[in-house]
Amino acid sequence: MADQNYRPQRTAAERASRVRFRRAMALLLITLLLPGSAQLVAGNRRVGRIAIWTVIGLVITGGLVFLISLVWHGLIFRLGTTPWLLGVFRVGLIAGAIAWAALFIDAWRLGRPLELELKQRRIVVAINGALAFSVAATLIFGAHLVGVHKGMVETIFAGAEAAEAHNGRFNILLAGADSDGGKTRWGLRPDSLTVASIDAVTGRTVLIGLPRNMQNFTFAKGSPMDEEFPRGFDCDGCYLNGVSTWAEDHKDLYEDEDHPGMAATIDAVEGITDLQISYYAIVDLNGFQEIVDAIGGVTLNVRQPIPVGLPSDKFYTHIEPGTKKLDGWETLWYARARHDSDDYSRMARQKCVLNAILQQTSPADVVRHYQEVAKATSSTITTTVPPGEIERFSTLALKAKSQKISTLSLVPPLINTADPDMSDIHAQVRKAVKKATPKKEEAFKSESASPDDGETKAPAKKDDGGPEAGAEKGGPVTGGALGSRNKGYQANATDDLASAC
Structure with a gap:
């Protein structure tokens, strides 16, 4: 064998x-x-x-x-x-x-x-x-x-020159505007206007909301619109969100400006707030949903049914109450809906959306969905921030994630939007900014600390005295926002936006 x-x-x-x-x-x-x-x-x-x-x-x-x-x-x-x-x-x-x-x-x-x-x-x-x-x-x-x-x-980032901080802060105008069916976006009526006043050292941020229906306000001293309306924007049917359209129809006032509408809007915002605007960013709201989808959606506390569309729309429905992760379409309507509510509750919800995007979006999220984010932002955002300043504001954004965000909205009952007291508004803005400006030793401590690592943080805890306490004890909720039109919405005026959302 x-x-x-x-x-x-x-x-x-x-x-x-x-x-x-x-x-x-x-x-x-x-x-x-x-x-x-x-x-x-x-x-x-x-x-x-x-x-x-x-x-x-x-x-x-x-x-x-x-x-x-x-x-x-x-x-x-x-x-x-x-x-x-x-x-x-x-x-x-x-x-x-x-x-x-x-x-x-x-x-x-x-x-x-x-x-x-x-x-x-x-x-x-x-x-x-x-x-x-x-x-x-x-x-x-x-x-x-x-x-x-x-x-x-x-x-x-097409801005030509870098701006210096004004009184230690960068004031950035955030404007949201409707799409105009393929025409240039610059003549649009802004649907929302918010000034983000950011401390140049610590990143501590105040969001100052301006109502679209404000009338009879004054413009920045010496500006073309100030010379045209020395007693304020008092033409028939003229509101803040109509400044851009008015300037586009009278381009001779801003012959040296490529975008008269935004130039006039900035003059209006500077006149109202008495702040010097460093840069602006304009977002096409109809494309905003693409940005939210690109980052994977945002989680929001929906307190009441939020209408999606109008009753006459075939797609009319509601976002049901609860803590929910909303996609771009739902987030857009959460921020824009005013059926069964009002402009001011909508402004409160918009601030909650801004807070959610800041707190919940990490660098890792952006990297994972980079192509989608790049495509969405390229087609829907334009800003005057130059490329050389991205480093600065990215660092400040990381610092801001670990701090409370304050808000001040120039709306009733604080402000009479039909006949605003400009001196009182300036005082209110100075007060809000001062509260969010750290003392020298606090600023040095913040500057020495390392910025946030970019991971998503848990929502701020709500203490017994926080804004949420009112809702838990049966306080008013209108249009999905804590508060009421008569007494004010908490997200519109708070030292801690996360607690009010």
Whole structure:
């Protein structure tokens, strides 16, 4: 009987074939792990050294950037918002994809495929093709994302000059406007106007809401609209949300402005608040839902059924009460609905939406949905913030996430929107800003502390004396917002917006 443990001895040719196969596979593997190493050990050593030193240089550069960013938190934002650097990075990724794929092809050549058996040759070709395609596709896709990001930066952040902080704060006008069916967005009637007054050191923010129906207000001293309406915006049927349209119809007042409507609106806001506007951002509200969808939705406390649409609309329905994660369409209607409520409860809900987006959106969320975010923001947001300032405001936004947000809305019962007392409004704004401005020692402590790491924080706890306490004890809720028109809505005037939402 034949010995069952007997194994036929491989011939010298077979052993040599296996060695060549293992060598070919090893060359592909080391090319994956360290591009250029195959050429260094078996091919053109000059090419191998260039590739290896390039990789080492990139690794060292990446490590230094990481270490520096641990101390200088704005470095990543600076690098990620400089268009020419992004262009260089994009070209570098494309060149890297081509070079790495070429190194794989050369490594396959160095493996002497014609000396392999047919089966081995097929395996080597398949693996080489898969690796070359994978690394090249990954780098090309990375270049595509960088191109998308560069386009977004250049499209949105088109401001020419950086503004200095005014009295230690940056005042940014946030304007929401309806789409006009494909026409330019600049002549639109703003549906909402909010000034975000941000401390330049700590990021402590006050949201100042301006009602769309304010009348008889004065403009910034010396502005074209102030000269046209020295006693205030007192024309028949003229409201704050009509300033933009009025200026677009009288462009001769703003001959040097590309967008007279926004220029006039800023003059109005500065006249009302007595704050100097540093920058503005205008959002197409019909595209706002795309932004919310891109970040995965927001969670909001819905206290009463919120109408979606009007009773005459075929899609008319309601967002039912409860703590719910709303998609873009639902969030848009939560922020805009005023059927069965009023403008001022809507303003309160809009502030809750702003708070939710700030607190619930982390850098990780943006990265995961980056293409969607970039596409949505590029088509729906325009701002005068220049690219060089993105680093500053990104850092301030991270700081703001860990602090309370204050609000002041210039609405009844605090303000008579039909005949506002401008001196009283200026005093109310100064008071709100002063309360949110830290003392020197507090500002130094905040500046020394590291900003938030970007993770989503849990909603602020509501203490016994907080705004939520009134609702729990049977306080009024109107249009989904805590409070009433006669006594005011808590989200419109609070030192802690999260507690009022």
